[in-house]
Amino acid sequence: MILSNAMIFRGMEGFAKGSLEISGGRIRRIVLEASGREPSDGSMCIEPPGRGISDGSMCIEAPDRESSDGSMCIEKPDKGPSNGSMCIEAPDLEDWPGRPHTEEPRNPELTSDDDRIDVGGAYVIPGLIDIHTHGNSGYDFSDGDADGLAAMGRYLAAHGVTSFAPASMTLPYECLEKAFRTAAEYARNRSKNGARLAGIHMEGPFFSEGKKGAQNSAYLRNPDSDAFFRLQEAAGGLIRIVDVAPELEGAEAFIRAVSPVCRVSVAHTQATYEETIRAFEAGACHVTHLFNAMPGLHHRAPGVVGAAADREHVTVELICDGQHIHPSVARMTFRVFPGRVCLISDSLRCCGMADGEYELGGQRVFLQDGRARLADGTLAGAARNLYDGMINAIRWGIPAPEAILAATLTPARAAGIEAQAGSLEEGKWADFLILDREWNLKEVYLDGCRIET
Ligand SMILES: [Zn+2]
Numbered sequence: 001m002i003l004s005n006a007m008i009f010r011g012m013e014g015f016a017k018g019s020l021e022i023s024g025g026r027i028r029r030i031v032l033e034a035s036g037r038e039p040s041d042g043s044m045c046i047e048p049p050g051r052g053i054s055d056g057s058m059c060i061e062a063p064d065r066e067s068s069d070g071s072m073c074i075e076k077p078d079k080g081p082s083n084g085s086m087c088i089e090a091p092d093l094e095d096w097p098g099r100p101h102t103e104e105p106r107n108p109e110l111t112s113d114d115d116r117i118d119v120g121g122a123y124v125i126p127g128l129i130d131i132h133t134h135g136n137s138g139y140d141f142s143d144g145d146a147d148g149l150a151a152m153g154r155y156l157a158a159h160g161v162t163s164f165a166p167a168s169m170t171l172p173y174e175c176l177e178k179a180f181r182t183a184a185e186y187a188r189n190r191s192k193n194g195a196r197l198a199g200i201h202m203e204g205p206f207f208s209e210g211k212k213g214a215q216n217s218a219y220l221r222n223p224d225s226d227a228f229f230r231l232q233e234a235a236g237g238l239i240r241i242v243d244v245a246p247e248l249e250g251a252e253a254f255i256r257a258v259s260p261v262c263r264v265s266v267a268h269t270q271a272t273y274e275e276t277i278r279a280f281e282a283g284a285c286h287v288t289h290l291f292n293a294m295p296g297l298h299h300r301a302p303g304v305v306g307a308a309a310d311r312e313h314v315t316v317e318l319i320c321d322g323q324h325i326h327p328s329v330a331r332m333t334f335r336v337f338p339g340r341v342c343l344i345s346d347s348l349r350c351c352g353m354a355d356g357e358y359e360l361g362g363q364r365v366f367l368q369d370g371r372a373r374l375a376d377g378t379l380a381g382a383a384r385n386l387y388d389g390m391i392n393a394i395r396w397g398i399p400a401p402e403a404i405l406a407a408t409l410t411p412a413r414a415a416g417i418e419a420q421a422g423s424l425e426e427g428k429w430a431d432f433l434i435l436d437r438e439w440n441l442k443e444v445y446l447d448g449c450r451i452e453t
Contacts, residue, residue, distance in 0.1 A: 001115045001448065006434075008032070008424055009125040011409070012401050020124065022430045025447035029426055119434055122442065125404050126423050127162025127431035129411040130386040131241060131342055132201050132288065132317055134167050134360070135349035141166035142361060144178035149186050153194030155352055158453045160387040160441050162431035163198040163412070163421055165240055167346070169361035170204025170215035173227055180235035187238060193451045196431070198415040199240025202231065203288065204361075206254070207268035208245040213293040214380035215268060216361045223254030232262070240415045243267035243288050246279035259283025263414060265317075266304055268293040276307035280314060286414060289346060290316040290333065292324050292379070309336050315414050317344045318406070320389035320396070321382040323371055327396035334398050334406070342411040343389050343403070348372050348381040391439050400439075 001022045007015040008030060018032035134140055137155045139148030149166070156164050166183060168176050180200055187197040204215050206223040221227070223244050232239050242258060243265045244251050255264050259282070266279055267288030287308045297305040308314045318341050320330055334341055345351070350358045350367040358365045358372070365372050365380045372380045382389075386407055393403040412422025420429050430448035435441055444451050 001117065003117050003119055003124060003434075005118045005121055006124045007121060009123065009401075009404060011405060011423065014401050015123060017121075020424065020430075020432075022445075022448040025430055025449075027424060027426055027428050027430050027432075030424065121437075123435040123437065123439075124424065125433050125435065126408040126421070127195075127433055127444065127446065128160050128386050128390065128407045129163040129198055129415065129417070129422060130156065130161045130345050130347075130407075131165040131198065131411045131415050132167045132203070132344035133161075133164055133347045133351075133386070134169065134203075134381060136347050136351035136353075136385065138349055138353055138358075140169075140349040140360065141183070142169045142171055142175060142179050144175065144182050146182050146185060149182055150191060150194055153186065153190065153197075156195040156385070157193055157444060157446055157451055159352075159385045160433050160444055160453075161195050161345075161385065162429075162433075162444065162446050163196040163415070163417065165197070165199045165201045165415055167201040167203045170207060170212070170217075170219045171361055172219055173231065176202070176231055177234045180231055180238070184234075184236035184238055187236070192447065192449060195446070196421070196429075197238065198412075198417050198421070200235055200238045201241040201243075202228075202239050203243050203267065206242075206244040206248060206251070208247060208270050210270045211245070211268045211293045211295075213268055214360060214363065214365070214374055214378055216363055218362075222248050223250045225254050225257035228254070228258055228262075237261075241265050241286060241288075244279075244284070245269035246271040246275045246284070252278060252282045255279055255282040255284050259285075263416075266294075266308075269304060270295060271304055273302045273304075273307050276304045277311070280307065280311045285311075285314050287314060287316040289319050289324065289344065291329060292319065312340070315340045315342055315410060317342045319344055319346050319382055320392045321345070321370075321384040322392055323379065324382065327392075330393060330396055331398060334393075334402055338402075339405070340410060341402075341406040342414050343386060343393060343406040344411075345384060345386040345389055346382045347385055348383065351383050351385055353383075387441060394439060 002019055004019040008018050010016050016032045021029040137151050139152050168179055183200050205219050205221045207215055207220055209217055239262055241263045245268055263286050264284040265286035265288045266284055295303045308316055316337050318333055348360055350372055355367050360380055367383055370383055372383050374380050390403050390407040394400050409422035412418040432445050434443040444453050
């Protein structure tokens with residue numbers, strides 16, 4: 001199969017016009033049209049990486065353009081991507097959804113016998129990778145229910161997330177073990193319409209009582225590497241991220257024991273700057289939902305946020321559902337942590353469901369108007385998927401290539417699957433998305449096969 005007339009995502013460079021050749025579930029060849037290069041955001045190519053938001057005026061104008069839900073609408077929706085100066089004319093997508101049809105090859109290097117799909121100048125980006133999602137569609141990973149996990153995987157794939165690391169809650173070890181065995185089975189027998197398992201994110205139970213958030217305090221534990229290795233065995237080695245609060249007794253020894261085999265993440269913590277730096281020096285290299293479930297950044301007490309900023313090998317998760325952090329903080333985070341933000345959903349079982357009452361780790365959660373809260377009002381997690389979060393980030397003024405990288409290659413690296421996923425490169429899995437020029441998801445391909453969205 002050959003996808004032609006595509007605007008192919010090329011990382012920080014933006015997009016380039018060309019064709020993708022797919023076979024055997026892999027990307028076999030990418031041919032770019034030398035004259036057809038169109039950056040997604042004109043300013044992106046001018047500024048060096050790390051300078052953050054490319055159109056400074058977007059930030060300056062922010063206060064009076066804030067919308068009622070707290071999210072900042074940078075552009076009118078009909079203007080598409082964040083920088084109005086983009087050199088992209090509105091494509092003719094009248095005949096969308098561009099069903100496969102035969103056409104004369106435009107590039108003589110490509111064979112004419114293959115199925116060709118002219119995508120009409122639409123964007124092609126890598127499938128998204130969510131390394132922190134608890135549930136959706138009424139199901140939670142921690143239920144340990146194989147059918148539920150399969151349904152979660154189908155929902156994610158249909159919404160553009162082609163790889164995921166389900167996150168567990170703070171629960172008794174036997175519940176975690178059941179969930180992890182279920183994940184290992186899913187990885188072995190995934191249906192073709194279900195997102196790939198990129199590993200497991202073990203979010204509890206090594207957390208601080210004072211910052212437990214929506215984790216159930218009845219099951220909190222001090223860090224215990226023996227317990228971790230028992231669970232890792234049950235998981236078939238699939239735990240790729242394990243969370244810990246650095247101030248707990250035994251945390252440093254835990255990090256030293258576990259970090260050689262699993263990414264250790266600082267989370268649900270009251271750690272000081274110094275305690276967090278010690279955790280990073282012991283081997284931790286990730287922060288779970290930066291800003292949430294930890295003290296805020298204070299000029300004399302920079303805490304986890306300051307420590308993570310000072311250690312450039314550390315990746316940080318960010319929830320851009322419009323509830324967990326303010327758009328201004330999202331913009332600041334992308335500037336302070338260039339190339340090391342992982343957008344996550346932190347979605348709960350109520351994601352993709354109607355308002356109502358749900359369960360989370362043995363506690364009741366109430367979903368109303370997109371907000372999922374415990375009975376006492378504590379924010380419990382998110383009701384939006386990662387695709388929505390990435391689009392929010394773009395609409396808040398994060399340059400599109402940075403937002404896309406934060407939902408693809410950066411989390412692929414955090415989960416250790418970057419050799420096969422996270423970017424459009426020859427030899428990698430053919431997991432990709434087709435979007436129109438207004439960032440609407442049109443088609444999802446997993447293993448090179450189109451799946452129902
Ligand atoms: Zn979570």
